[in-house]
Amino acid sequence: MIVRNLEEARQSERLVKAENGNWDSTRLLLASDNGGFSFHITRIYEGTETHIHYKHHYEAVFCMEGEGEVETLADGKIWPIKPGDIYILDQHDEHLLRASKTMHLACVFTPPITGTEVHREDGSYAPADD
Ligand SMILES: CC(=O)NCC[C@H](N)C(=O)O
Numbered sequence: 001m002i003v004r005n006l007e008e009a010r011q012s013e014r015l016v017k018a019e020n021g022n023w024d025s026t027r028l029l030l031a032s033d034n035g036g037f038s039f040h041i042t043r044i045y046e047g048t049e050t051h052i053h054y055k056h057h058y059e060a061v062f063c064m065e066g067e068g069e070v071e072t073l074a075d076g077k078i079w080p081i082k083p084g085d086i087y088i089l090d091q092h093d094e095h096l097l098r099a100s101k102t103m104h105l106a107c108v109f110t111p112p113i114t115g116t117e118v119h120r121e122d123g124s125y126a127p128a129d130d
Contacts, residue, residue: 053123066103
């Protein structure tokens, strides 16, 4: 059994901030917990645009608060996102994530991330065995 608290985790190294200041993410469950997935609470700050391309991970993102949109680059489609929506990058979709109102997201990654990942130049996180 594991119990963790978001506010407590935000006071620790579990809180990771994007180098460009666009988002932060509190990694509540990680590869070291051996569950086969990781679970994060992410804030995407209002007025930001982030290029993301998880080539080595599958991610599901549930919006709890805020407002924004995802633009999938392969087809130029815009997907408005509001509380209650979930989007799933089942095709390792390259996309732009924009927040018009700071978004609070619950994110699940498989394979799990190790904890310190931030986006590389190409929008990806390093694969688990890197
Ligand atoms: C939605 C998304 O991928 N945002 C970037 C941060 C990521 N959720 C993470 O938790 O590392």
